[in-house]
Amino acid sequence: MVFRTIFLPGEGVRLVADAVGDPHAPPVLFLHGGGQSRRSWRGAARRVAEAGYHGISIDMRGHGDSEWAPDGRYDLDSMAGDLRCVLRHLGRPTVLAGASRGGQVALVAAADLPDHAAMLLLADVIPQVDPAGVAPISRFMQASTDGYPDLQAAADALAGLPGRKRPADPATLARVMRRGDDGRLYWQWDPRMANPAFINPPAERSLMERAAARLRCPVLLVRAEHSEIMTDAGVAAFHRLTPQLQVRLARGVGHMFTSDQNDLFALPLLENLKALHSSLSSTSRP
Structure with missing residues (x-):
């Protein structure tokens, strides 16, 4: 289909x-x-x-x-x-x-x-x-607003979340990321969502x-x-x-x-x- x-x-x-x-x-x-x-x-x-x-x-x-x-x-x-x-x-x-x-x-x-x-x-x-389970997600979102120099760094950040394994192939993250005007990589969502006022x-x-x-x-x-x-x-x-x-x-x-x-x-x-x-x-x- x-x-x-x-x-x-x-x-x-x-x-x-x-x-x-x-x-x-x-x-x-x-x-x-x-x-x-x-x-x-x-x-x-x-x-x-x-x-x-x-x-x-x-x-x-x-x-x-x-x-x-x-x-x-x-x-x-x-x-x-x-x-x-x-x-x-x-x-x-x-x-x-x-x-x-x-x-x-x-x-x-x-x-x-x-x-x-x-x-x-x-x-x-x-x-x-x-709330204890939400806290690491909130910290991850706020830290991610600075972006990453490459896919390896993004994979390392994901591995820091509870229960997450580092992606075996960081290249797979490319489809869910965007490159900013500064050349750094960002997740494909508006970083303003990381505002604590919007997280639980x-x-x-x-x-x-x-x-x-x-x-x-x-x-x-x-x-x-x-x-x-x-x-x-x-x-x-x-x-x-x-x-x-x-x-x-x-x-x-x-x-x-x-x-x-x-x-x-x-x-x-x-x-x-x-x-x-x-x-x-x-x-x-x-």
Whole structure:
């Protein structure tokens, strides 16, 4: 199947996405995690297209080829505002699959537009994440704003994250980096996202908890076996807010920050899509 590059309206920004499959089929919209790009869900999008859906993998604001926020806003509600624009543009019930930051965005938008959310898949993210697990990610993001002299240095920086191994071939990082005017290498996202105000502030937890209590669609949490940000207590609190929550375990993986590959989280989604196929098909075709 051939991917098509499409453009979608955000809230004051233009978003770039890859689409695959029949545009009239039930849509499945994939949102990557912080530091990732639309490539992270490419394999999953192809698989859902082969199963009869319209797979769409989007670059969120400030990531990949999408526009950077002109006002520098990367708070959760601003990013969820982009998704609300996209869902209204699609104009029909959509399955939302979000990893990490993309999952937070999907959770809030699904609660705000319940008629547009057919199902919600969350890859290793809950409203109450463990601050101890977030702290190394925050430090990594802030340190990365200075850039790197070469791919070797970028690989060394990644190896400093908990649970991360140094890439066997640093050359593979080239696809997720850009070269600045100063000649140094930077991750392919707006460095203003490294502002601590945008990394797990208490207000965002409250926003997600309120959203979780309002969710009406089926919700599936795929928890990384070696997640650094998720605790049993946090999952239990999520379940109290969202009684329809189901939890699956992705064995042998950790939190996916900066890793542009989320396919290990896709199998539970495909299994749950089968039960929704009939109801989605009946509302998708004009």
